[in-house]
Amino acid sequence: MTLALVAVADRARAQVNVEVLRRRALSKPQFLSADASFVGRAGNVESGGFALNGSAGLRRGRHLHFVQGSAEYVEFGGKSTVARIYGHSRYGYALLDWLVLETYGQLQGDRFQKLRARSLAGAGPRFLVVGSPNFDLNVGTSLMIEREQFDVDPHGTFPWLRVGFRWASVLSAALRLDNRTELAGALYVQPRVSDFADTRMLVDVGLQFRVTQVLVARVTGVLRYLSAPPPGVQEADLEVRSALGVLFD
Numbered sequence: 001m002t003l004a005l006v007a008v009a010d011r012a013r014a015q016v017n018v019e020v021l022r023r024r025a026l027s028k029p030q031f032l033s034a035d036a037s038f039v040g041r042a043g044n045v046e047s048g049g050f051a052l053n054g055s056a057g058l059r060r061g062r063h064l065h066f067v068q069g070s071a072e073y074v075e076f077g078g079k080s081t082v083a084r085i086y087g088h089s090r091y092g093y094a095l096l097d098w099l100v101l102e103t104y105g106q107l108q109g110d111r112f113q114k115l116r117a118r119s120l121a122g123a124g125p126r127f128l129v130v131g132s133p134n135f136d137l138n139v140g141t142s143l144m145i146e147r148e149q150f151d152v153d154p155h156g157t158f159p160w161l162r163v164g165f166r167w168a169s170v171l172s173a174a175l176r177l178d179n180r181t182e183l184a185g186a187l188y189v190q191p192r193v194s195d196f197a198d199t200r201m202l203v204d205v206g207l208q209f210r211v212t213q214v215l216v217a218r219v220t221g222v223l224r225y226l227s228a229p230p231p232g233v234q235e236a237d238l239e240v241r242s243a244l245g246v247l248f249d
Contacts, residue, residue: 018068018088019172019186019204025057025066032056062094083111098128102142111151114230120146122168134176141169143193150230158230165193166200180210201225218242
């Protein structure tokens, strides 16, 4: 179980990196974790609040399943300025040591990004390009269908409801620097199948250092890009997060 205290410089969240969670699920037959975070923001919104997160994973032979969920509430000036919910479930079956077939589903809401609700499901292969005790490199691709409902003027030019397919690809890598330190990163690209100019992209790089057997320090940098955001939401989004927590495994 993890208990983390977090400070963040952040604008908005759209995609979420599940690669770190996947690596945790692969390293253990099963795991269960939860954390409570304090979040402070500067930029478009200056505020403070709390976030609750939980995850679980199960690995049996060639089968791998993990789930993740989070809820965040921020109050500033006596009213809610950011409210988010997120849930992700993923199942993978290893056909070969280097080839995994995956299917996943996700639910998400983000008031700050004017995203009232996003639901999606997808499936596709994942390839282990390089695998060693200290370094691994993975490539994944999938086709996903999503339904998005936005908090915008229904009579405006931006659609309040969008349903369509996206081609989702990910390139991820992890480097174990020593017994206590690990560097991991991932690049996600998700163009709309009917219009490749409508693209979401995420770059996530994080450094984790185990201070003691139970104390863990993390620094994460995330860059997000939306080529077609709702009115009032910026295309580019940079987040830097530092965390200090306790980990029992």
